[in-house]
Amino acid sequence: MDSNPEEVMGCFLGMAVGDAMGRAVKGLKPEAIRQIFGAIEDYKDTRNIIGKGAKNYRMQGLYGAPTQCALAACDGILKNKKKFIEETANNFRNLSKSGPENYFGAFRNSESYLWKAVDLLDDKPLAEPTPLSSATGLFASLSVPLALFYKNWSKTLASQCFQLAMVFSSHPLEIVGTVLNGFLVTRFLSMEGGELAQKRKDILKEAVEVCFQAEMEYQSSFNVFENEWIIKSKNAFSDTLQGLIAQIEKPEKEVLQWIVKNANGYSNREIRYASQGFVLNLILLALYWILNRENDFSFASILKQGRETEKLGALVGAWTGALQGIQAIPENLKTGLVNGREIRLRGDALFHRRMNKDAKVLVDMELGLTNKEAEEAKRCLSKETRKVLKSIKIDFLEDEEDIVPSKEDRAEWRKFQKEKTKAKRDRRKNLPNDFF
Numbered sequence: 001m002d003s004n005p006e007e008v009m010g011c012f013l014g015m016a017v018g019d020a021m022g023r024a025v026k027g028l029k030p031e032a033i034r035q036i037f038g039a040i041e042d043y044k045d046t047r048n049i050i051g052k053g054a055k056n057y058r059m060q061g062l063y064g065a066p067t068q069c070a071l072a073a074c075d076g077i078l079k080n081k082k083k084f085i086e087e088t089a090n091n092f093r094n095l096s097k098s099g100p101e102n103y104f105g106a107f108r109n110s111e112s113y114l115w116k117a118v119d120l121l122d123d124k125p126l127a128e129p130t131p132l133s134s135a136t137g138l139f140a141s142l143s144v145p146l147a148l149f150y151k152n153w154s155k156t157l158a159s160q161c162f163q164l165a166m167v168f169s170s171h172p173l174e175i176v177g178t179v180l181n182g183f184l185v186t187r188f189l190s191m192e193g194g195e196l197a198q199k200r201k202d203i204l205k206e207a208v209e210v211c212f213q214a215e216m217e218y219q220s221s222f223n224v225f226e227n228e229w230i231i232k233s234k235n236a237f238s239d240t241l242q243g244l245i246a247q248i249e250k251p252e253k254e255v256l257q258w259i260v261k262n263a264n265g266y267s268n269r270e271i272r273y274a275s276q277g278f279v280l281n282l283i284l285l286a287l288y289w290i291l292n293r294e295n296d297f298s299f300a301s302i303l304k305q306g307r308e309t310e311k312l313g314a315l316v317g318a319w320t321g322a323l324q325g326i327q328a329i330p331e332n333l334k335t336g337l338v339n340g341r342e343i344r345l346r347g348d349a350l351f352h353r354r355m356n357k358d359a360k361v362l363v364d365m366e367l368g369l370t371n372k373e374a375e376e377a378k379r380c381l382s383k384e385t386r387k388v389l390k391s392i393k394i395d396f397l398e399d400e401e402d403i404v405p406s407k408e409d410r411a412e413w414r415k416f417q418k419e420k421t422k423a424k425r426d427r428r429k430n431l432p433n434d435f436f
Helices: 005-023 030-036 065-079 081-096 112-122 138-150 155-168 172-189 193-221 228-232 236-247 252-264 279-291 309-324 331-336 340-352 362-380 383-391 410-428
Strands: none
Touching: 005 065, 005 138, 005 172, 005 309, 005 331, 005 340, 065 081, 065 138, 065 309, 065 340, 065 362, 081 112, 081 138, 081 155, 081 362, 112 138, 138 155, 138 172, 138 309, 138 340, 155 172, 155 193, 172 193, 172 236, 172 279, 172 309, 193 236, 193 279, 236 252, 236 279, 252 279, 279 309
């Protein structure tokens, strides 16, 4: 079935919607999300939880870095499809040049791999792979606009997804994951949502072959096998997807445990949760969810997993939009999305394969949004909030290591442990027992 404008726009808008919904709760643990927000059915306001559950202010309804990366690739291929890599790299450079304090240029993301990858763009020819080996899943969204531009899977599209990914990471999982995301977008564009249940194993078998071909291309293109974790990852996606075929009909809890166990076989750091920031488990979690989903545009059941909700939201939002089209996105999510008009214009432009003349300049648009968020953050950080920020010892975030006192200070260490135990006990008093 040929794709139509509603599906292409639905995919691009759905990516931004899922990103923005997940961004509000990014980094939070599942129990914190339940206690603070309940179900994530819309865009959440983070003003009242700064210092108590979130470290930084995030504008309600504003998307983050996954969509910004996709926008950079979108404007790159629309400007010049033959030199889209050069144009995309220029967009990344320009987005990084200026921005408010505590931001990396106009990017609304603090992930070090992002600024490191952009900094390296000036140190090597774009045809050469970057020496940076990130596998956090941040760059997987780069393939979404390429897939929407071509709409059908082909060797050309696979090659372009591969080439663009290796500009920003040399890790096989990040590259193959980006290729896989492009394939899945085209695959979901070509089918009806009601077909998923019958065709999910066929989709996984096709995805295995796509990943295997990308892995073979990687092994013939790179000479980075000195790293033992890179060596172990060379067939990780194809082997993992093959395993998912056998797991797809099992209960969620059992499958998520398998995803964690599988990811630990390929990661150089411990993976304890399926929603941690590692591309292999993130894409597997999103794929398992969409192949077992209800036929509506609700992400509450996956965003409740917490942690890397921004990336998860972008993945499942793009896939759901491709399946159901823009008409399936609830009106409150369309109207509440900051900059939704520009996202729609670019979705329409990708369908017609030419930039809309009414679209704003990417850098000016994103810098304006980031500056606005920074100004809102200053206003919401009142004197009272600043006092709370200083007094908070334990929060609901995953990365608590930064606030742990030294064990050499025995009094502070004992105090920290007591406060941590008390905080956990208080948080869990009224929580249900159906999460893990």
